[in-house]
Amino acid sequence: MPRPQLRSTAAVFTTLSAIAATSILSGQSVAEPFSTAPCALHRTAAHHSEGVDTWNAAYARPRGAVDAVMIFLSFPDNTPSTTPTELTADHFPATSRFFERASYGRFTLRVHPLKRWLRMPRPSSAYAIRRDWSAPDRAAYLRDAFAAADPDVDFSRYDVVYFVADPDAPGVDSDATKVVNLDTPVHLDGTDVRRVVTVFEKHPPDRLVLAHETGHVFDLPDLYHRPVDGKGDWDTYVGDWDLMGSQFGLSPDLFAWHKWRLGWLDPRQVVCVRGDGTTRLTLEPLEAGPDTPTQGLAGAPAFGLGHGTKLAVVRTGPDSVLAFEARDSAGNDRSGCREGILVYRVRGAAESGGGPVEVIDAHPHTEACWETSVYPPLADAPVSLGESFTVPGDGVKIEVEGRTASGAWTVAITPTLKD
Incomplete structure (x- = not known):
């Protein structure tokens, strides 16, 4: 009734x-x-501002x-x-x-x-x-x-x-x-x-x-780029790497920055990298929770992840940061194209749909998974094991040095490179 x-x-x-x-x-x-x-950006008047303060x-x-x-x-x-x-x-x-x-x-x-x-x-x-x-x-x-x-x-x-x-x-x-x-x-x-x-x-x-x-x-912005005439690529900002960019993405799990905003990461799981020296840290895969099996170095399931560092942040300006997180092909990202350390820029004053997050391509001259990716040029964006990458324009270097037995990634981040 x-x-x-x-x-x-x-x-x-x-x-x-x-x-x-x-x-x-x-x-x-x-x-x-x-x-x-x-390293928490301030919330601004922008629609769905990426500020986390x-x-x-x-x-x-x-x-x-x-x-x-x-x-x-x-x-x-x-x-x-x-x-x-x-x-x-x-x-x-x-x-x-x-x-x-x-x-x-x-x-x-x-x-x-x-x-x-x-x-x-x-x-x-x-x-x-x-x-x-x-x-x-x-x-x-x-x-x-x-x-x-x-x-x-x-x-x-x-x-x-x-x-x-x-x-x-x-x-x-x-x-x-x-x-x-x-x-x-x-x-x-x-x-x-x-x-x-x-x-x-x-x-x-x-x-x-x-x-x-x-x-x-829940106040998350659109991360896709909508062409003025409705034609062309919509996924040039973040490609496959976040649900708010494309629900068809191969790795649609939400960025660690969004998980921080939504209260799903504890403050101790976010590291603010400051100073001119090199900071070494271990990043757990974004997809791994306390009870999520991941692949250890020998290929066998490994447990114990979920409470460690998920996000490293370098402040690059009053309203911008660089974010670093480890992405594996597991959980919501089980169809992922590439694994490694994903680097992206966040701007707190950018409007929804106006590029508040932009993935930085560590392999700008190649693409991957062209038959399944929503935007192949960014499908191989992560920095892979054994590689180093300097973010253009910011002089921040990331080196992926190894992986632990549990599957976490060991990295070195140098915010300001010396001559």
């Missing part, structure tokens, strides 16, 4: 009339202290158990040929498993799907659904979606809201899946809904697409 409707449909319409679909919440006035490490309290924190509701919307112009159960299985448990591995078990995404379709009042074609959706059309869609869901959903129970459209409806465009930030939160059931994930995926969907969109719910 549907629960009693807690507010009138007219009130929902009034609230949603203020929605600006492309607006964002900077959250500067509600930032919470997070880290004071010397504070957490934007307008976003849910992905730590512990977080509950999500999945709401299924049908339209008068089509009878669904799939079921809510089938569409739930398209995304779960794959999405939850990705985050459980990425967070080393510190974050669990619990989905609560509705068991039936909820009917929208207008045909799917009436909403003009597309990737670059107009604000009025998207606002109308959300207005109707909230009104349809309110009798059945207690929004106060959930931190994440997925509106899943009938994938076979004639007006549904699978390229339109994205997070919508609400300039004016929708107040339902005593809680403010600040953002929703609008899902228009075909059945079956694109790989890990919901994990990518859920990353935005």
Whole structure:
């Protein structure tokens, strides 16, 4: 039995009339202290800033158990040929498993799907659904979606809201899946809904697409480069190396920098490299958690990783750092093309989609895995065992000296090279 409707449909319409679909919440006035490490970039007003010194309290924190509701919307112009159960299985448990591995078990995404379709009042074609959706059309869609869901959903129970459209409806465009930030939160059931994930995926969907969109719910930026004319390569900034760049990447685990931001790394697992001398340290593979088997030097499974250093950082300016992390072909990166020490630049003031993270290619004259990589020129970006690499323009040298019996990488980092 549907629960009693807690507010009138007219009130929902009034609230949603203020929605600006492309607006964002900077959250500067509600930032919470997070880290004071010397290499922690400051959070800026940029959308999804990569700053780690504070957490934007307008976003849910992905730590512990977080509950999500999945709401299924049908339209008068089509009878669904799939079921809510089938569409739930398209995304779960794959999405939850990705985050459980990425967070080393510190974050669990619990989905609560509705068991039936909820009917929208207008045909799917009436909403003009597309990737670059107009604000009025998207606002109308959300207005109707909230009104349809309110009798059945207690929004106060959930931190994440997925509106899943009938994938076979004639007006549904699978390229339109994205997070919508609400300039004016929708107040339902005593809680403010600040953002929703609008899902228009075909059945079956694109790989890990919901994990990518859920990353935005937790304040992670888009790392791909969108060409002005929509043509050309989208993956020139980070290639295969982070889910927020491409959900199709061979190594989609989140960067260690993002895991630091999200609270999945302890402060002692991040080393700030300072001074002009050489610092030697051991970097555990990003993919390895406390109970994750990795390959030892003899090829046999080795355990015991998961609590050591995951990220080394060199400050290069007021708003920029170089980050160093070890990437193996395991866990979320089990399809990885190359292993080694990945080097990337982070800028705290860069906007989402504007290159806040850029992978630095240690092998700029070669490429790899051309048949499977989203961007082969960066597929062989890591510094391999026995190699050294000096970051162009920054004079920072990384030497990969060896591997321990447990599979960790031993490296030497020299921040400022001497003549």
